[in-house]
Amino acid sequence: MIDSAAASRIRLLVLDVDGVLTDNGVYLGPIDGKRVEFKRFDIQDGLGLTLLRGGPIAVAWLSARFSEATTLRAEELRIPILIQDSGGRKVPALAAIIAERGLDWDEVAFVGDDLADLGVMERVGLPIAVANAVDEIKAVARWTTRRQGGHGAVREVVEAILKARGEWDAAVHRYRAVRETV
Ligand SMILES: [Mg+2]
Incomplete structure (x- = not known):
């Protein structure tokens, strides 16, 4: 909990x-002599992030690796903040977002799996590890998901946060109301 x-x-x-949003796999290969890259995203994660849309919790994706596949999925889910910093500077990147939005580190939850996430995990108010995270990340996490990255871990996080805030039922109701009105 x-x-x-x-x-x-x-x-x-x-x-x-x-x-976190993927199983850590990257599919690389040439098509017509051009480098192409694919990633597999989880649809239940996507629906979970949709539940947050328009609510009090904004969503950001923060990656240390640029990938067009990530950009496409973020666009599809209308993720408002997407940072892909190939230099791996996650702490300054997140510090800038926090300052821009007038937030405090305490008001941020971060979900990570590997050493690149350690700096931000140590600073945010609610650091969360996925089940497949390395030991160093699990050691600083306040909560660890049961599900693996790319296999519903993000959905589990969204559900756990909304339930802890007492907002889950209302979020489900809003989601259904929009889609089931005849
Ligand atoms: Mg990672």
Whole structure:
């Protein structure tokens, strides 16, 4: 269970991409002599992020690796903040977002899996590890998902945060109301 006091403070949910929104796999190969790259994203994760849209918690994706596949999926889900910093400078990148939005580190939840995430995990109010995270990440996490990155871990995070805030039922109701009105 996520602590309800910590969850209630959250105004920004930041997700690492590889290993959190994906199973850490990258499919690389040539098509007509051009380099192409594919990633596999989880549809239940996508629906979970859709539930947050328009609510009090903004979503950001923060990756240390540029990938057109990531850009396409972020566009599809209308993720408002997408940072792909190939230099791996996640702390300054997130510090800039926080300053821009007038937030405090305490109001940020971050989901990570590997050493590139350690700096931000140590600073945010609600650091979360996925089940497949390395030991160093699990050691600083306040909560660890049961599901693996790329296999519903993000959906589990969204559900746990909304339930801890007492907002899950209302979010499901809103989602259904929009889609089931005849
Ligand atoms: Mg990662």
